[in-house]
Amino acid sequence: MASQKPSIPKGTRDFSPVEMSRRNFIFETTRRVFKKYGFLPIETPAMENLSTLLGKYGEEGDKLLFRILNSGDFLRGIGNSEVEHASPAALASKITSRGLRYDLTVPFARYVVQHRNEINFPFRRYQIQPVWRADNPQKGRYREFYQCDADMIGSDALVNEFELVKIIDEVFSELGLKVTVRINNRKILAGISEVIGEKEKIVDITVAIDKLEKIGIGKVKEELLSKGISQASLDKLDPVFVMHGDNEQKLDQLESYLASSQTGMQGIAEIRKMLEYLQTDPVSAGVALDITLARGLNYYTGAIIEVKSDEVQIGSICGGGRYDDLTGIFGMPGISGVGISFGADRIYDVLLQLERFPASAEExxxxxxxxxxxxxxxxxxxxxxxxxxxxxxxxxxxxxxxxxxxxxxxxxxxxxxxxxxxxxxxxxxxxxxxxxxxxxxxxxxxxxxxxxxxxxxx
RNA sequence: GUGGAUGUAGCUCAGUUUGGUUAGAGCGCUGGAUUGUGGUUCCAGAGGUCGCCGGUUCAAGUCCGGUCUUCCACCCCA
Known part of the structure; x- marks a missing residue:
């Protein structure tokens, strides 16, 4: 019998004992900090029903879901003409009803709704498990990777946001990494689109503004025009591009710019409150207001948090934010949550590149x-x-x-x-x-x- | 999903431009010098269907087509 060459699927990896020791160092560090802040562990299945997953991550996200082929006679009831003429997406939904989880936040929302009677709110949970995305692999991007999530649900108090920043600061200082925490608020972004008179285009606007640092003002405007934003609205956007200074100065500029938007003003107030808390008990990491920070996940409604390494060029190594109605989709409205997710695999890459793994990580x-x-x-x-x-x-x-x-x-x-x-x-x-x-x-x-x-x- | 690169020994890579006997190097591996002592040194040895499939040719690692992997960029994100 001819032997076959062993291989693993694209974008997945094996981990050797040395790599596992180092990965465990990251998992144990985050777990220790999560526990210290009173978070409790849960786990959810690798696969969820597609109805739970679909539509939560935007159009792009839906495409990146790994779908699981139905068991048994999955073609039953599907005619030949349907196979030939239906769109691939329509056909896929007929032969698949489950998918691998894309993140830990949506399964958590599902969990909260399903277990609402056992949960003591406000509820803090942490969850360290792999997630899967059918993305094209490249540097810092894998198809199977771990997220280390901490979420608090059932409270809209801004101390929660403050505590998340504390956790971020503590985890990364224990890992020996210098990071910057960028914060923003979806309400500010909503206010901006309101002020320029394109309220319903908030998603297009935030996605485009998010690229400002990367592609420059000209290209951002080009993209917005192609999305159907009028030139008049674009002109009103100009002050946003030139805002500068420290957090306080930016907030002052925003305050006059967003004066006519109640939502926008609320976003500013929320950021202010967060920063006030941080003054009472400062963190060592830099915390910077960045109004170009958008993040694609469309379930965020308030604070947006993203963490980048100061020392290594790689995508964000931790991200999160507040979502006011994620449980509403599952029939439990009026529950606000806020959480963050540490990308263990990217943190690993950063520590490796900087040769910052301690000898004690060896086992x-x-x-x-x-x-x-x-x-x-x-x-x-x-x-x-x-x-x-x-x-x-x-x-x-x-x-x-x-x-x-x-x-x-x-x-x-x-x-x-x-x-x-x-x-x-x-x-x-x-x-x-x-x-x-x-x-x-x-x-x-x-x-x-x-x-x-x-x-x-x- | 789009575009660009890449694949030769366990690892890192030469060789491909211009097709021509038996495909090389360093590191690693095995054995010996050294039968109760590793990491240094010296000697010897093993190890490759040149990613896979097909085509052109008297002849293909080398040319052509396809395919897969990995990497990079876009998109998006941890």
């Missing part, structure tokens, strides 16, 4: 017993048990291989200590401990061995 075996044969094995096993009980990560080389081979194994596995127990040691009731880094070795009793290991490995 190597700490002590290897060299195997000198059956008699030695029986002598070693109880010691191995005691060491493990004492918290030392220890293993015995399973076969009586040549010593050179066993030493090479320890060296290449990054095991810092090797214990040699042969005839000499057994008769002396001792163990030879070798430090692989320095090459030093000494003959010790078990208690001394444990004391030394504890002091060296802590």
């Amino acid at each position: 190597h075996t700490q002590l290897l017993f060299v195997n000198f044969g059956e008699e030695a094995v029986k002598y070693i096993l109880p010691m191995l048990g005691k060491l493990r009980s004492a918290g030392v990560r220890a293993e015995l080389y399973p076969d009586q291989a040549r010593m050179k081979k066993q030493m090479t194994f320890a060296n290449q596995s990054g095991i810092p200590f090797v214990a040699l127990v042969g005839e000499n040691e057994i008769s002396a009731q001792q163990v030879t401990l070798k430090n692989m880094e320095t090459g030093d070795q000494q003959l010790l009793g078990f208690d001394t061995l444990l004391t030394i290991l504890r002091s060296q490995l802590s």
Whole structure:
């Protein structure tokens, strides 16, 4: 039988032990901070019904959903002419009824509605699970990646937004990364479109403004014109492009610009409040108001938050915002939520590029017993048990291989200590401990061995 | 979904322009020098249907078509 070349689907990855240790470092750090702020864990299924997913992420998002082919006779009831003439999208909806989750926020909204009677509101939950998007892979973009989400639902107080910024600051400082937190408010964007008289075009306007930094004023205007925004409206937009200064100065400029929009003024008030809270307990990361920050997810209604690395050029490594009515779609209106999502895979890429993973992220075996044969094995096993009980990560080389081979194994596995127990040691009731880094070795009793290991490995 | 690059040994890559016996290097791997000592050194060795499918040719890693992967950009986003 011809062997086939093994492979994995486009945009997915395997993770080796070293990579897993490092990924766990990121997951454990975020989890620790989430817990500290009172968030509780939940998990949801990898797949959701398409009715839950569709229409929540905009037209583009719908296209990026991985759909799962129905089981059984999925073509039943579909005629030949339908197969030939129906649009691919229409056909897809006939043969698929479930899809892989695209993010953790929408499944969470579904969860909240479905479990509303068990939940004690306001509810803080965290969730660390993979999501899937049928996007074209490239740098910092994968088809399967982890999100680490923290959301608070059932409260519209702005302290929640403040706390999210605190969490962001704490996670990234524990990871040793310098970041800038950019904030904005959807109500300000709504106010802008109201003021220029294109209220219903808010999505097109925000998407275009979002690109300002990347493509410049000229191209942004071009795009807006092509979306059917009038030249007169565009002229009214000009002051937005030239706003500058620190957060306070920008807010002052916005205040006079948005004076006629109640929604816009509310957005400004919300940002002000957030910044006030941050003054009482400042964070070390930069927090900057950026009115070009839009974010495509159309369920956001209030605060918008995005975090970028100051040191590595990559997409956003954390993002989030407030959504006032995500649960309304599932029949539970009037519940406001706000949350953030850490992109573990991009954070990994940043830490890797900066070589910022701490040595403590390694999870190597700490002590290897060299195997000198059956008699030695029986002598070693109880010691191995005691060491493990004492918290030392220890293993015995399973076969009586040549010593050179066993030493090479320890060296290449990054095991810092090797214990040699042969005839000499057994008769002396001792163990030879070798430090692989320095090459030093000494003959010790078990208690001394444990004391030394504890002091060296802590 | 659109556009550009890429694929040769386990890894990083030469070789492809101008088709021509047996496809190379470094690192890694295996064995030995060194039968209770790894990381240095020296010696020897193994390892490749040149991404896959098809075409042109006496002859294809090299030319042509298709396809897939990875990377980059757009779109969008973590």
